[in-house]
Every structure is written in structure tokens, then in C-alpha cells.
Amino acid sequence: MVAATDRPARWRSPTGWPLRTRLVAIMIALLAVLGLVVGGTAALYLKRSLHSQLDDQLDDARRLSRGFGPRPGDQQQPGASGQSQNDGKGVPPGARTDWIVLFLDSSMTEQGGGRVQYRDPETTTTDGRFSSYFERLTDTERADLLTVEPGGGKETVSVGDLGDYRVAIFPTRSFPSGSQEGYIAVGLPLADANTILLTVAGFTGCVVLGSLLIAGWAGALIIRRTLKPLDRVAATASRVAELRLDRGEVRLAQRVPERDTDPRTEVGQVGAALNRMLDHVGSALEARHASEMQVRQFVADASHELRTPLAAIRGYAELTRRSRQPVPDELAHVLGRVESEAKRMTALVEDLLLLARLDAGRPLAQDPVDLTMLAVDATSDAHAAGPGHYWQLDLPDEPVTVTGDGARLHQVLANLLANARTHTPEGSTVTVKVGTVPDAAVLQVIDNGPGIPPELVPHIFERFARGDSSRSRAAGSTGLGLSIVHAVVTSHGGKVGVQSRPGQTVFTVMLPSAVPTTEQHTPYLPRVG
Incomplete structure (x- = not known):
């Protein structure tokens, strides 16, 4: 829906057009303006030229009209159109059809003349x-x-229904009836000139339009071919963008082809700059990966080396408590605390060692694991550890089997149940649900506790993320339990997610099913990532 509504808005503004479209549009717009300028200039020049020719004809008509006009005793005869007409004896030589020659006296009163007409050649x-x-x-x-x-000068006048005329009124003394002053009004029709102008304008418009279409088609082909290197640069950038760069070893083998890195061209400059940037990013990713590997190796080595002294500390503390010699109460309390903290440190070291091994990509066992039995065992252990909670099971009729490491998957469920027991008050209900969706098994842990703070939800599976500030296992946690859950599930090719609100928190684990199935046995499936 968003793309459908954004597309028209994007195309309404040229800034949202592709570069090819903008270049073609700019080229067509420039050619259109150029065509209008050239065509307009040619039309104006032709109009002035045609009017100039008519003005010259007006001057010739003025000279040729001297000595012509109505003679005394000329009779008016009815015209073919119902109007009266004069005999053609006063028509000046050279006058053409539809010319207007009007003879006027000094008071501008018509003395004769009219619109020149020619009879049919057979009529005399x-x-x-x-x-x-x-x-x-x-x-x-x-x-x-x-x-x-x-x-005055020559003017263009619209004469009734006759159309436009180029008209001039000249003073004269050439009436045959006398020597009094008078005027001759001569009008030449503009119909032919206007027809020529319209014809030329239409022809020019068709030529310009055809030229624009050809130029647009040819320009699109040329621009598309010219921008091909830019497409290859963009394709390289797109392939790099699809790579996962946030973790693990990344090899940026993608580079812009050599032919698209010519510094003499703009596209070549972009391609060369992108290659240099990829070189720098590749070097930075290699340095980051090397640093991560050093840290992981250090954590793994340190965790492995700490297991022996911690075991020794716990052993000596336990040996002291079993001594036959009486131990003062104060010393016994101190030794108990030493043993307790040694156990806590041992668990922390074991968690760190497990994460380091998972980060290193150490392969896990690939055995059939029955999630239903795993849920029964883990829930029984949780009930023993937290008798103040209500523990429930929601299992399908048939076993749900996945392929993986049974011990690690048991640890996943144990950590989720321990998390629910630790962060919910006594009397809360915790439900373990096992189900299936097409081609995947689903494991859910649901509690009705107070929920997870919204600001913590996006970081819940990060290492050392805790719901409180305490690091005591009695009051809080080290923040590694859920990170182990995420690491183990990810190593099995699955996904884990959480949705929480006051009164309900749901952790969902999805694992590839050992046996593909299309049946579904889970009424509630939140989003997992």
C-alpha cells in the first residue's frame, strides 16, 4: 500500500524521476523550446515579408488608381448577390478579385467603387x-x-464578413468628374497570406513534433547505452549491500569492473571511488574480525584456564567443611561463601566458554531430539527448583522431533524457564508449549508475570543484558542466559523472539523440523527474529 501511494507522488515531481528520464525530458524540453523559437521567428519573418509584399501592392495600386473612378452618368446595376454593382469601367488596372477600391470625396463620402469581382469568362x-x-x-x-x-500608414482591418484586409487610404485629385480633392481607399485581402502562414505553421509544427519524437527515442537509446557503466556500478554496490557485515569474517570480493573505473569519465570516477571505499571497508572488516577472534580466543582460553583453579577452590572449601576437626562458625560461614562464589564463578566461566565455542563455529551434535520429552524433563527440573510457581505443559498428541544437540537444546529450555522463575513472583503460572508450523517445530515459554520493560526488549538477547542492576544469581542474573539461548538456537538454524506486555511474556523458539510437516499445533505465534 505504501509503494502504491508513494509512486504517483514521486512522479509528480521531476526530482523523483530516474536520471535517464530527466535527461531525456530536459533534452526534449530544450529541443521543443528551440523549435518554438525557430518556428516562431520564421513565422514572424514570413508574416512581415507577406505584409511587406501587400504594402508594395498597395503602393502600386495607389499609382494605378489615378484617373479611375465613377464617371458622370454611370448607372448602378443589380449585382448577382442582391447588392447593386457598378460597371467595371472604373476598376483600376491590375486589380484582382476581392480587392476593395473605394472612391471618396473630401468629406469621406463614397463616390463609387467597391469589392472587385470578375465575371465568368463566358460572360461579357x-x-x-x-x-x-x-x-x-x-x-x-x-x-x-x-x-x-x-x-496614414497601412493597417490590418477586419472588414465585416469579408475577413481581414490590408487597407490604406490615399489622398488624390484624379477623379475624372472634376479636380476636387478626394481619397482612394484600397484594401487587399489577407486570406491568402493567412493561409500560407497557417500552412507553414502547421508544417513546422509537424516537423518539430516528429523531430522531438525521433530525438526522444534516439536520446533514450543513447543515454541508456551511455549510462550502462553506471548500472554496473550500482549493481556492484547492491551486491555489497546484500552482504552481512555485522559479524563473522567478511570477504568483500565485489569490485567495479576495470573498464568502469576510467578517471577521465564521471562514471569512471564514481567506480574508482567505490572501489577505494570497498578496499578501506574490507581492511576495516578484516581488522575487526581479527580483533573479535583475539577477544574470543582470549575468553575461551581464560575460561578454560579458570576452570581448574575454580574447581580447586571449590574442592578445598568442601574438604574443609568435611574435616573432623571442629571449625569455628565464623570460618565455616566464610568457607561457605567462598564455595558459593566459586560455584557462581564456575557457572559464569562455563557460560563464557560455551559462547566462545559457539562464536568460533564449533559444530554441534546432529542427533534426533524429541522436544516433547525435553519439555517434560526441563519442566520437572524447573518445578523442583521453583516450587512456588505453577508449571504447566501444553503438548501435542504426537512427538515433535528436531535434529540437533540434545544437551544444548535442554540448556535453551532450562535457561528460558530459569529466566521466567527468576523474573516473576511466586504464584505465577509458567506454561511450556510445544507445537509445529509448516516445516518447523515451535517451542514456547509463556508466563503471566509483570513483563519485560519495553526499553529492554530490543536488547534482551544481548550479552550481559539484565532486567535489574544486580549481578547476584539470587536477585538477578549475569545476563548471559538469554544470549546463550540465542546463540544455540541460531547455531541450529532456528530463530528466537519475544513479545511482552504486563501479564504475559512469550518466548518463542522455532527450529527446523526433522520431519517436514504441514500440520500446525500452536494457537499463538508471535514474531520471531
């Missing part, structure tokens, strides 16, 4: 000489046309 006037005529403008079209400043 009565004298057969004229094939063009003026189509009169509507009031709206005329008003739009006359918004241009007389004698």
Missing part, C-alpha cells in the same frame, strides 16, 4: 470589352474600412 458586357465590376459594400463593411486614418 454588351460591348465585349469588360469582364470586371465593383460589388458594393454594405454599411458595416464600409464603416470598418473607413476606420483607417486617411493619409
Whole structure:
């Protein structure tokens, strides 16, 4: 669920994109901006060029329009479109279809002209000489046309339903009807120019879009091939990350290939730096492992050497108590304390020696072990050691068998029961439960005591971790019992975990089953690690 909700949020921001995607996106964005700039510049230049050509035609039309215009006695004839039209005698030479030529007097009153039209080639006037005529403008079209400043520059005007026109109004004295001042309004349609602009813009857009698609596809291939060395560097780092580096001997054989460590390239610099870092980390891990081995060897040697003097101390203390000569009470008490502390020290030394041997990887016995009988024996011993507790067994109908060291597994259960007896008050109930899950046997020790402090739970299986500050076996423990449990279970390829709350603490041991089974006989299975 988390990955499903995080992915859209990550893709909304470019910072969460892969490097390849960002490079391709940046390249396409730059090419798109470049295409827009080039296409926009070309369109603006073409527009100015086309308008400049129209302006030149307006200047030519001004010159050619002199001497043309309505003549006295010209008759208005109805046009094909229902509007009145003039005979084509006043149409200036060179005028084309849809041009507007309007003759005005000094008061800007229309004296003739209109939109130039050409008759069908098969249609001629009565004298057969004229094939063009003026189509009169509507009031709206005329008003739009006359918004241009007389004698001013050329302007683009939208003339009613006729569309956009390039219009200029020139002063003139060339009316044939007299020499009075007047004006000629000439408008050239922009339809063809706009069509050219739209065609060029559409073609340019298609070319730019196609170029972007090709560039994106080619860029993705090139970038993918270029970043292949980075993938190999990342793969090396991933393989190293999967190694367990916290304990034991670690051999960092993974290195970035030689071809990906060229210092002349950025990826090569990263690869070379990663190799140097792995060299340093490998050296540090070797030094750490050597130091650990020295400490373990020292603990093993010291524990082994201490067993003899401790046995001697205990022997002499016991021999003194058995002497026939009377021993003062004070001396007897001192000797009893010496023997008690010697026993305590012997147990501590034995625990340290066992941990050192397990850390060294000394192989354990691989014999069939019946966990049900082991639970019965260990619970009986615990009942004898703690008669003030209530001890219960929850066993399956069939024996549960695992392969391992029976003595060490008995020690695991004995330590768990001793831990429950030590840290729960008298009258507490301790239940030993044996069951199975698919391909594993489960051993649980459950008590209804006060529970383990939450801050201690993550460290409960560490060495010398204790629930109180006392090191006395009467009041507390040395903190090695549960660490031995963890070490023995781990050596058997199993897992151990704990869940605790006030009123219930559950220690769960999972061991590989000697006989694979799919049956399940454990109603409560907390998480183990």
C-alpha cells in the first residue's frame, strides 16, 4: 500500500524521476523550446515579408488608381448577390478579385467603387470589352474600412464578413468628374497570406513534433547505452549491500569492473571511488574480525584456564567443611561463601566458554531430539527448583522431533524457564508449549508475570543484558542466559523472539523440523527474529 501511494507522488515531481528520464525530458524540453523559437521567428519573418509584399501592392495600386473612378452618368446595376454593382469601367488596372477600391470625396463620402469581382469568362458586357465590376459594400463593411486614418500608414482591418484586409487610404485629385480633392481607399485581402502562414505553421509544427519524437527515442537509446557503466556500478554496490557485515569474517570480493573505473569519465570516477571505499571497508572488516577472534580466543582460553583453579577452590572449601576437626562458625560461614562464589564463578566461566565455542563455529551434535520429552524433563527440573510457581505443559498428541544437540537444546529450555522463575513472583503460572508450523517445530515459554520493560526488549538477547542492576544469581542474573539461548538456537538454524506486555511474556523458539510437516499445533505465534 505504501509503494502504491508513494509512486504517483514521486512522479509528480521531476526530482523523483530516474536520471535517464530527466535527461531525456530536459533534452526534449530544450529541443521543443528551440523549435518554438525557430518556428516562431520564421513565422514572424514570413508574416512581415507577406505584409511587406501587400504594402508594395498597395503602393502600386495607389499609382494605378489615378484617373479611375465613377464617371458622370454611370448607372448602378443589380449585382448577382442582391447588392447593386457598378460597371467595371472604373476598376483600376491590375486589380484582382476581392480587392476593395473605394472612391471618396473630401468629406469621406463614397463616390463609387467597391469589392472587385470578375465575371465568368463566358460572360461579357454588351460591348465585349469588360469582364470586371465593383460589388458594393454594405454599411458595416464600409464603416470598418473607413476606420483607417486617411493619409496614414497601412493597417490590418477586419472588414465585416469579408475577413481581414490590408487597407490604406490615399489622398488624390484624379477623379475624372472634376479636380476636387478626394481619397482612394484600397484594401487587399489577407486570406491568402493567412493561409500560407497557417500552412507553414502547421508544417513546422509537424516537423518539430516528429523531430522531438525521433530525438526522444534516439536520446533514450543513447543515454541508456551511455549510462550502462553506471548500472554496473550500482549493481556492484547492491551486491555489497546484500552482504552481512555485522559479524563473522567478511570477504568483500565485489569490485567495479576495470573498464568502469576510467578517471577521465564521471562514471569512471564514481567506480574508482567505490572501489577505494570497498578496499578501506574490507581492511576495516578484516581488522575487526581479527580483533573479535583475539577477544574470543582470549575468553575461551581464560575460561578454560579458570576452570581448574575454580574447581580447586571449590574442592578445598568442601574438604574443609568435611574435616573432623571442629571449625569455628565464623570460618565455616566464610568457607561457605567462598564455595558459593566459586560455584557462581564456575557457572559464569562455563557460560563464557560455551559462547566462545559457539562464536568460533564449533559444530554441534546432529542427533534426533524429541522436544516433547525435553519439555517434560526441563519442566520437572524447573518445578523442583521453583516450587512456588505453577508449571504447566501444553503438548501435542504426537512427538515433535528436531535434529540437533540434545544437551544444548535442554540448556535453551532450562535457561528460558530459569529466566521466567527468576523474573516473576511466586504464584505465577509458567506454561511450556510445544507445537509445529509448516516445516518447523515451535517451542514456547509463556508466563503471566509483570513483563519485560519495553526499553529492554530490543536488547534482551544481548550479552550481559539484565532486567535489574544486580549481578547476584539470587536477585538477578549475569545476563548471559538469554544470549546463550540465542546463540544455540541460531547455531541450529532456528530463530528466537519475544513479545511482552504486563501479564504475559512469550518466548518463542522455532527450529527446523526433522520431519517436514504441514500440520500446525500452536494457537499463538508471535514474531520471531
